[in-house]
Amino acid sequence: MSNNTIAVYGASGFQGALVLAELDRRGGTVILAGRDAEKLESAAAQANLTDAEVRVATVDDGAALVAAFRGADAVINCAGPFTPTGARVVDAAVAAGAHYVDTCGEQLFLHEIYRTRSAAAESAGVTVVPAATDGGVPGDLLARLIADRLGPLAELTSVHRFGGDAAMSRGSIRTMLGVADTMADGGVAYLDGAWRPGPFDQLAPVILPGGTEPVAVGSFPLQEAVSVPRHTSIRNVRGAVEESTRALFATPLTDDMIEALPMGPTAAQRAAGTWTIVLDVVAVDGRRARGVIEGTDTYGTTASIAVEAARRLVADPPAAGVLAPAQAFDPADFLAALTPHGVRWSIDID
Ligand SMILES: NC(=O)c1ccc[n+]([C@@H]2O[C@H](COP(=O)([O-])OP(=O)(O)OC[C@H]3O[C@@H](n4cnc5c(N)ncnc54)[C@H](OP(=O)(O)O)[C@@H]3O)[C@@H](O)[C@H]2O)c1
Structure with a gap:
């Protein structure tokens, strides 16, 4: 499963740093994405990912956001709060043809994504699994x-x-x-x-x-x-x-x-x-x-869960659409992967 490219949006945050560390530990290509170039460069340096590509895009610029995710197999969105802006990141990942997971814990946002984004994800042939966290999975x-x-x-x-x-x-x-x-x-x-x-x-x-x-x-x-x-x-x-x-x-x-x-x-x-x-x-x-x-x-468990989820979507894609964790993954097998954590x-x- 090492040959994957995963983009992290909100890579400059606290949870983003832990996700970067977990991605580094697991192997594969990482793209750091977010709204602030300086903070992203500093996050890359702290994670020892100085060779990783940094792509800057604000949530208000849909085209830039899609470009930031282009070529990624999956996006891990850590840019919370999700309620005001998260749907735009989902839409951009889907438009870029990338699977999507996030570290969201805001229930009404999750409910909205389940209800409104499935058709687009199905058409694009990608899978969206919101709330890839310790509280969601x-x-x-x-x-x-x-x-x-x-x-x-x-x-x-x-x-x-x-x-x-x-x-x-x-x-x-x-x-x-x-x-x-x-x-x-x-x-x-x-x-x-x-x-x-x-x-x-x-x-x-x-x-x-x-x-x-x-x-x-x-x-x-x-x-x-x-x-x-x-x-x-x-x-x-x-x-x-x-x-x-x-x-x-x-x-x-x-x-x-x-x-x-x-x-x-x-x-x-x-x-x-x-x-x-x-x-x-x-x-x-x-x-x-x-x-x-x-x-x-x-936060460490959430990093493990988000990275495990993204890697599984890439390696063994389930049905396209917005899926609950138990629809996307074999429950006992996924939980077994968390035992070392x-x-x-x-x-x-x-
Ligand atoms: N179990 C759970 O429910 C669970 C577990 C873990 C984390 N979480 C959630 O994960 C989220 C991230 O937590 P955190 O501790 O990493 O927060 P944080 O340190 O504040 O980081 C937030 C990240 O999101 C980016 N961001 C915020 N608003 C943005 C916007 N409007 N446009 C673009 N980027 C934006 C920030 O970019 P800048 O650096 O440029 O400001 C930063 O990279 C939170 O919502 C938290 O509740 C939930």
Whole structure:
């Protein structure tokens, strides 16, 4: 799989740097793309990719963006927040005939891309897999593995949990601020076989792994609610986080406060941060299952997932269109590729 060319848009950011490092580790040709030549040159130097091509294009210049992606087999878009500009990067990648993945966690943007970009991707013969992140891929793949064991599903509730003092990058905080309203009302959930906007009914407290007492959880705009119904027969999919996390995300911050923060967590902070996704599932026949998938280092894991996804799209293209992770990749095989990065999963059926 070494003979591929992958363009990274937003290569000058915190997540972009980790994606560049992972691409360098895996081999292949890298193109650094973004809006600022100086920052891109500096990112190339820091990643030891001084021979890599740097291509400058703003999101407002569609022709330049397509030219930036021309010749690439795949694009990894790390330029968040995605809600204001991400669709233009998707369109340019598709127009350039390149597969596309991104590091987006903004649920309504993902929902929009699934709904509106499939026809163009199909015509171009390329595959778009949004949310190639720690929050977007593991839960979707695990949900599919549970459905393979239980058959048609009635309910899935996904709870994402962050631990070990997980620290966020400046870009993540800026992104979350931009979707504060969506986070407050829960985004969209899949209820009675259709996507519906929040606010939603309160969820019952849940006992999370390692705990003995139920903890309060609140609706949250997670990827599984928009991706799982695309590949699995199911009536309801809801996303949630602990209420304490919701409160943290709702903390008001000004631009000045964000700019004063470091660009992102240090390597030690990243390694100390944990993420856990808990999927509580009820099958149509009444059987219940819990799937748990967990790891450390949100940003490092996201780099591994985005690069793994892009390389798989190039090496073994699935159907063209906008696909959920479990439509594009073999779930168990993809998760096995994340084991060396410390990702572990289990499924318990009652
Ligand atoms: N699980 C998840 O959901 C998950 C995990 C990891 C990352 N993420 C997301 O990934 C994104 C990137 O995070 P980060 O920490 O790398 O942020 P960052 O350090 O602020 O980097 C953002 C990058 O995007 C570029 N960019 C931003 N707005 C742009 C625009 N309008 N036009 C062109 N380029 C633009 C920036 O370019 P300049 O350098 O020129 O400013 C920079 O290269 C965030 O949205 C974050 O939420 C999500």
